Amino acid sequence: MDRVITFAEALREATDQEMGRDDRVFVLGQGVDDHKGIWGTTRGLAEKYGPKRCHDTTLSEDGITGIAIGAALAGLRPIHVHIRMDFMILAANQIVNMAAKMRSMFGGAVKVPLVIRSVIGRSWGQGAQHSQALHSWFMHTPGLRVVAPSVPYDAKGLLTTAIRDDNPVVFVEHRMVHTQKGHVPPESYTVPFGKARYLAHGNDVTIVGILHAAVESLRARDCLTEVGIAADVIDPVSLSPLDVETIAESVARTGRLLVADMGWAACGASAEIIVRVGERLQGEKAFMFHRITCPAVVCPTPKNLENLFYPNPATIAAAAYKLVHGPKATWTPDHVDAPEVLEFKGPF
DSSP states (O other), rough: OOOOEEEEHHHHHHHHHHHOOOTTEEEEEEETSSSSHHHSTTTTHHHHTTTEEEEOOOOHHHHHHHHHHHHHHTEEEEEEEEEGGGGGGHHIIIIHHHHHHHHHHTTSOOOOEEEEEEOOOTTTTTOTTOOOOHHHHHHTTTOOEEEEEOOOHHHHHHHHHHHHHHEEEEEEOOOETTTTTOOOOOSSSOOTTTTOOOEOOOOOEEEEOTTTHHHHHHHHHHHHHHHTEEEEEEEEOOOEEEEEHHHHHHHHHHSOOOOEEEESSTHHHHHHHHHHHHHHHHOOOOEEEEEEEEEESSSOOOOHHHHHSSSSHHHHHHHHHHHHHHHTTOOOOOOOOOOOHHHHSOOO
């Protein structure tokens, strides 16, 4: 049956199906048993599976992450929900020095089948300490898989893959994609790590959008079409491992690469993608490149300033236009807030 559901519903369905398939799977985190269920992603699971398999936790990121790692080492398959990625920093030792290292340090004798769901991104009123996109921090660490889907189909399939994997997976979600809708099969299925997805095809410029920037890049592509520019739009989906081949194949054809990311530029995912493509095409194809990210300041709290802080379809389209027509070319389409941004009514 072909049906359309939201990103959040896709995550809930994957979790429900895996909890039903394997009684070692359980969910823990702040608010997972609340009636709102983390934007609907865990709604009803506590009632269906009981408090031992879906339960709230204290405000102690370091301690609870340690419990989740211990449960994984003991043979369970925990899904630990961090409502905001900002506070995964409090559990950095557990994630980077423990979860990511143990399988290697013990010569493969132990497994850490842990999924860490972490939410990032814009939504006015969150401010400097609740809006940070720190996915590149975890891309840097061997032993961690880092995935960041933008469409519901990938959300369900990747979460299923992550739950079944024997390694720790950081599953990054942007709060502005939870309401995105897409075609999702009702049956259980998997999406592989390390495979990017074409969202649109064109021959003039390659736009790689990460998380919500992938959604905004599709909107930018519509703007570019009006001025005769056809863009490839690629969602990396998996950040570690990263599918360099798919992106490089596109860039070899278009000769231009624009990476849009909702994180910062310095040492970020955008830099890694550009360098990896450059290494892959070195000596084969010269290409123009640019990245559009958040400026190197903390995220402002008011909505009018936040609108200036984050990349949007107009700024992405303008950057792509310059890549195609040269640095002196100027054109910027009118910016209209995305529906999911307009629907957001406040910080909580």
